Amino acid sequence: MTALPPGARDAVVQQVRDACERRDAPSLHTLLSPEVVALIDTGGDLIASTWPLTGDEVVPRLLDALDGADLSAQQVNGVCAIVARRGERVSCIVSFGFEANRIARVWITLSPLKLRRWNS
Amino acid sequence: MSDGVEQFMEVRPRLFGIAYRMLGSATEAEDILQEVWLRWQAYDRGTVESPAAFLATATTRLAINAATSARARHETYIGPWLPEPVDTSADPALGAERGEALEFAVLLLLEKLSPVERAAYVLREAFDYPYSTIAEIVQLKEPAVRQLVSRARKHLVAERRAPVASKQQRELLAAFLEAAQAGDFETLEKLFAEDVVSYSDGGGLALAARIPVIGRTRVAKFVAAFASHFWVGVSLRWTEANGQPSVVLSRDGVDFTVVTASASDEGIDQLLWMMNPEKLGSVSAR
Known part of the structure; x- marks a missing residue:
């Protein structure tokens, strides 16, 4: 596992942000590893909770979570992440984990409790 | 005797950094800092040689307790559990003091360690505490702490390779x-x-x-x-x-x-x- 320098990772996340904004699924597929796994934290909500998504399941769900929101790439937990805002409110935060130069993990936080500090 | 505010505020970012890494929750970390502050206020502070060490010890021990009950809660959590994201751009204190062990990848791996293992790992790897100090904080002998940290490192490497539910x-x-x-x-x-x-x-x-x-x-x-x-x-x-x-x-x-x-x-x-x-x-x- 060769680690990309943080600056290069930030650039990849920026590309993901741009592709999400354009709703450009083909570009997203090239930025994510074919074995990518996405975990979605809905705050323990039984109805909205999902299984970890893998491979081709990830891009549609990611686009769905970010649909219609203003997206910014900014530092979350010390690394670049996508922060989605609807109006003034943060509705979703997407963090990324890398393997080699590709994104292997997508962590989607939707839990309102976990976004509370972002909205206070 | 001073009111202790200055000493507390000086190490506050570090205390938050310890508690947040151990719990993956900024909300719970704040609760712990509140509790540490109350104890610090009530304590006979004149007898404390190193306020920084005293406060770090109190924070770590409270976080170990909190991690134990959080673990039981996470067992019944429906759907994947993720750490609470923290903004390190607007409030750089957390990232600025030490950026180590802050990424989701590491926090999720820490979640799989026992609370004491987590404490030892965080104090050593994120804050560079000497083993002897960590031993005092977690109330173990120094060789045991060295072993905990080394085991935690191995766990983390192994976990990185383990696939999630396939x-x-x-x-x-x-x-x-x-x-x-x-x-x-x-x-x-x-x-x-x-x-x-x-x-x-x-x-x-x-x-x-x-x-x-x-x-x-x-x-x-x-x-x-x-x-x-x-x-x-x-x-x-x-x-x-x-x-x-x-x-x-x-x-x-x-x-x-x-x-x-x-x-x-x-x-x-x-x-x-x-x-x-x-x-x-x-x-x-x-």
Whole structure:
């Protein structure tokens, strides 16, 4: 596992942000590893909770979570992440984990409790 | 004697950094800092040689306790649990002091360690505390702490390689559900490991076997036996509980059971039927 320098990772996340904004699924597929796994934290909500998504399941769900929101790439937990805002409110935060130069993990936080500090 | 505010504020970012890394929750970390502050206020501060060490010790010990109860909560958390994201651009204090062990990848791995292991690892790797100091904080001997940190490092490397719940596991659980609904004893037997255990948590309310059922044939019989009535009108929804493949069963729009299965190369080796209405109703929000 060769680690990309943080600056290069930030650039990849920026590309993901741009592709999400354009709703450009083909570009997203090239930025994510074919074995990518996405975990979605809905705050323990039984109805909205999902299984970890893998491979081709990830891009549609990611686009769905970010649909219609203003997206910014900014530092979350010390690394670049996508922060989605609807109006003034943060509705979703997407963090990324890398393997080699590709994104292997997508962590989607939707839990309102976990976004509370972002909205206070 | 001073009011202790200055000493507390000076180390506050560090205390928050310790508690947040150990718990993956900024909200809970703030609660702990509040508690440390109250204790610091009430303490005979004139007797404290190093306020920084005293405050770090109090924070770590409270975080160990909190991590123990958080772990139980996460076990009944429906769907994947993620750390609470923290803004390190607007409030750079957290990232600025030490950026180590702050990424989701590391926090999720830390979650799999015991609370004391986590404390030792965080103090050593994120804050560079000497082993002798960590030993005092977690109340262990220094060689034991060295061992904890080295074991934690190994765990973290191994975990990075371990895949999360795979498609294979999901297929196994799907095959199990199909056979269970059909009451297909022979297929059930084939899907189980020889020493499979079925646990039911009925909370004394729902109709459930209180005693674990053990062994391939017994569990297959047990599952096949309730096929005729249990599955009538049931709809299934895939999810994940505590990192394992799970299925939520509902009837008439009401969730009544979560089934979780774990598997090895031998087949399904554990089934957990969570039928406790209280647990299902109060699925933790953190």
